[in-house]
Amino acid sequence: MVGITGPPGAGKSTLVDAMALALRQQGKTVAILAVDPSSRITGGAILGDRIRMQQHHGDPGIFIRSMATRGSLGGLSRATADLARLMDCAGRDYVLIETVGVGQDEVEIAGLAQVTLVVLVPGMGDDVQAIKAGIMEIADIFVINKADQPGADRVERELQAMLSLGNGHVPAILRAIATEGAGISELLDAVNKSGESRNVARFSPVSIDHLGIAVPALDGAIPFYQALGLTVEHRETVATERVHVAMLPAGDSRIELLEPSAPDSPIAKFLEKRGPGLHHVALRVPDLNAALERLKASGAC
Numbered sequence: 001m002v003g004i005t006g007p008p009g010a011g012k013s014t015l016v017d018a019m020a021l022a023l024r025q026q027g028k029t030v031a032i033l034a035v036d037p038s039s040r041i042t043g044g045a046i047l048g049d050r051i052r053m054q055q056h057h058g059d060p061g062i063f064i065r066s067m068a069t070r071g072s073l074g075g076l077s078r079a080t081a082d083l084a085r086l087m088d089c090a091g092r093d094y095v096l097i098e099t100v101g102v103g104q105d106e107v108e109i110a111g112l113a114q115v116t117l118v119v120l121v122p123g124m125g126d127d128v129q130a131i132k133a134g135i136m137e138i139a140d141i142f143v144i145n146k147a148d149q150p151g152a153d154r155v156e157r158e159l160q161a162m163l164s165l166g167n168g169h170v171p172a173i174l175r176a177i178a179t180e181g182a183g184i185s186e187l188l189d190a191v192n193k194s195g196e197s198r199n200v201a202r203f204s205p206v207s208i209d210h211l212g213i214a215v216p217a218l219d220g221a222i223p224f225y226q227a228l229g230l231t232v233e234h235r236e237t238v239a240t241e242r243v244h245v246a247m248l249p250a251g252d253s254r255i256e257l258l259e260p261s262a263p264d265s266p267i268a269k270f271l272e273k274r275g276p277g278l279h280h281v282a283l284r285v286p287d288l289n290a291a292l293e294r295l296k297a298s299g300a301c
């Protein structure tokens with residue numbers, strides 16, 4: 001998921017189109033979601049987006065939707081976030097989300113997207129200073145679009161000066177001429193690189209192996225999880241623990257339902273004391289002994 005934001009008219013839509021075109025040429029599937037503040041619907045933004053959609057019309061590899069922010073001032077339309085996630089889950093290789101401005105919407109997008117692009121243009125002058133507060137934290141990549149126009153050097157200098165005051169997070173600065181498709185392949189390389197480093201950070205070596213949930217009866221609890229789309233991988237009775245167990249895979253993790261098989265079992269006591277619910281969280285670590293040593297050394301247990 002890639003968020004694209006920047007001031008009105010910076011060329012975001014043109015840039016998104018150029019990126020989508022290049023991605024399609026690489027055989028990737030794309031979803032484009034454009035968030036239009038409601039007040040601008042009559043201002044031609046939607047019309048512009050409609051026109052550009054025709055370029056991709058008939059290509060099933062590109063899904064395009066323009067969405068209004070539905071009046072929730074500063075709030076990225078919930079529907080957009082849901083749709084972006086849906087497109088991601090549906091296996092779209094890239095979900096490009098365009099928003100205008102630098103506000104709450106963009107911060108929300110940054111939370112949703114793996115990579116956030118902030119599009120700037122020459123001639124912004126002091127505007128770079130004016131918008132810095134909001135974008136400093138969220139930008140992974142700054143794109144100086146309309147680099148065919150005078151003043152690109154100046155924007156870049158101002159940006160660099162601004163970033164040098166930053167706190168270690170150093171976004172890339174790239175130039176593009178969206179209307180000519182110039183700088184797009186470099187931009188996509190930077191997007192992929194940034195996305196990969198995010199994913200590495202996301203995949204910490206410690207993960208949740210399973211969540212143990214105490215229930216009075218497996219047969220009573222399983223239909224709830226089945227209705228959510230989970231399936232029972234296996235069932236067994238662990239005699240030593242006096243417990244009936246059902247394992248339901250959920251993503252990279254699993255849910256373990258635990259039913260007491262005897263009235264004085266640990267799970268029976270847990271149910272008596274606390275009622276049904278989360279009984280334990282099992283974390284998977286690369287090296288159990290090392291993890292235990294670290295815990296002891298830290299004084300955490």
Ligand SMILES: Nc1nc2c(ncn2[C@@H]2O[C@H](COP(=O)(O)OP(=O)(O)OP(=O)(O)O)[C@@H](O)[C@H]2O)c(=O)[nH]1
Pocket residue numbers: 007008009010011012013014015045048100145146147148149176177178179180
């Ligand atoms: N010279 C030049 N013009 C460009 C470039 N990229 C976009 N434009 C033009 O800038 C204008 C605005 O482009 P859009 O892509 O609609 O900009 P936007 O940021 O999506 O605008 P809003 O969604 O309305 O905020 C259009 O007339 C584009 O043709 C560029 O690299 N160079």
Ligand SMILES: [Mg+2]
Pocket residue numbers: 012013014045098
């Ligand atoms: Mg646009």
